[in-house]
Amino acid sequence: MNNQKQQKPTLTGQRFKTRKRDEKERFDPTQFQESIVQGLNQTGTDLEAVAKFLDASGAKLDYRRYAETLFDILVAGGMLAPGGTLSDDMTRTEFCLFTAQEDLETMQAYAQVFNKLIRRYKYLEKGFEEEIKKLLLFLKGFTESERNKLAMLTGILLANGSISASILISLYNENLVKEGVSAAFAVKLFKSWIHEKDINSVAGSLRKVGMDNRLMELFPANKRSCEHFSKYFTDAGLKELSDFARNQQSIGARKELQKELQEMMARGDPQKEIIAFTKEEMKKASLSEQALISIIWTSVMSSVEWNKKEELVTEQAIKHLKQYSDLLKAFTSQGLSELSLLLKIQEYCYDNIHFMKAFQKIVVLLYKADVLSEEAILKWYSEAHLAKGKSVFLEQMKKFVEWLKNAEEESESDEEEAD
Numbered sequence: 001m002n003n004q005k006q007q008k009p010t011l012t013g014q015r016f017k018t019r020k021r022d023e024k025e026r027f028d029p030t031q032f033q034e035s036i037v038q039g040l041n042q043t044g045t046d047l048e049a050v051a052k053f054l055d056a057s058g059a060k061l062d063y064r065r066y067a068e069t070l071f072d073i074l075v076a077g078g079m080l081a082p083g084g085t086l087s088d089d090m091t092r093t094e095f096c097l098f099t100a101q102e103d104l105e106t107m108q109a110y111a112q113v114f115n116k117l118i119r120r121y122k123y124l125e126k127g128f129e130e131e132i133k134k135l136l137l138f139l140k141g142f143t144e145s146e147r148n149k150l151a152m153l154t155g156i157l158l159a160n161g162s163i164s165a166s167i168l169i170s171l172y173n174e175n176l177v178k179e180g181v182s183a184a185f186a187v188k189l190f191k192s193w194i195h196e197k198d199i200n201s202v203a204g205s206l207r208k209v210g211m212d213n214r215l216m217e218l219f220p221a222n223k224r225s226c227e228h229f230s231k232y233f234t235d236a237g238l239k240e241l242s243d244f245a246r247n248q249q250s251i252g253a254r255k256e257l258q259k260e261l262q263e264m265m266a267r268g269d270p271q272k273e274i275i276a277f278t279k280e281e282m283k284k285a286s287l288s289e290q291a292l293i294s295i296i297w298t299s300v301m302s303s304v305e306w307n308k309k310e311e312l313v314t315e316q317a318i319k320h321l322k323q324y325s326d327l328l329k330a331f332t333s334q335g336l337s338e339l340s341l342l343l344k345i346q347e348y349c350y351d352n353i354h355f356m357k358a359f360q361k362i363v364v365l366l367y368k369a370d371v372l373s374e375e376a377i378l379k380w381y382s383e384a385h386l387a388k389g390k391s392v393f394l395e396q397m398k399k400f401v402e403w404l405k406n407a408e409e410e411s412e413s414d415e416e417e418a419d
Contacts, residue, residue, distance in 0.1 A: 084141020155192030
């Protein structure tokens, strides 16, 4: 028997080379840039030919890897260094967006080039949005004419849904805002956007990305007011945008007021304080009494946990509303405000099924508390009611309305006798 330790087998022989496709390819856009620049120099200002060249080149060139380089060349003619200047050591072309004519028609044609390219190579979509965000941050490095062209192009692309309105986040950059670059750029951008579509397209896209309430941020903090915004954009021929921003500001103020009122009610603050605070806010936000009574009603009805049983909720509602009748009375000094309140009550009782049978009792309570007048109730009954639950609520109110009419006739008859 061999006592010697047996040697373990070892692997010998040639080491395998790493296959080329497994090697990490070095990022070198030089050759890519030269190919694109050469193609653009050949196609010149013929944008149809440019689109065809880009379509065909995607099969040979690595668009996925060099997307930023590709978009830099198409916009500025060469690769951009940080800040927006062209890299000196790189090949460039004179045929790009920045050297094109500064008019809407030319920008629409360029938008088509980008749209065709991205439709053909879907993976470029995200890279294109990132490029636009970057270009907006570089605005100070561009000439006024270059900014105008970029603004028009961006507006067209936003109108057509080619890019998301989230790219506008770059315009809130502190330095761009401070120097007035953001606001001036926004004027051109929104003009071309509204020209392509309309203000509803702008509103919808901004809401989608949560920017509908951020338009004021295009101005420095000391100029961030509704008046300044309105004047700036109205003078620039964008009254629609100015009206939209004012409306958004008003919606924001209403939401804030409703929240404050609910907190005051939850704390049990005296009604006198709530009324004084509400009047002050009404003045500040330029809110009408009709708008305000709707906010107050919603706040009052949201400040309590309602019973789920129909037979108990009416009693609870009457007790609760009696407590806030002075607040409601303070903001129903006009017939239109009374009607607004009646419509809010109708809507609320319809939307909250447990309140369906409470409608008449709520109206009678508010009539007795001098919140609602007989004129407002009769007008609501005869012509101004909503379609929601109409038959149920009109039936509930029938006897009370008859009583009001009889009381009115008796009063008129007494007056005639007195005369």
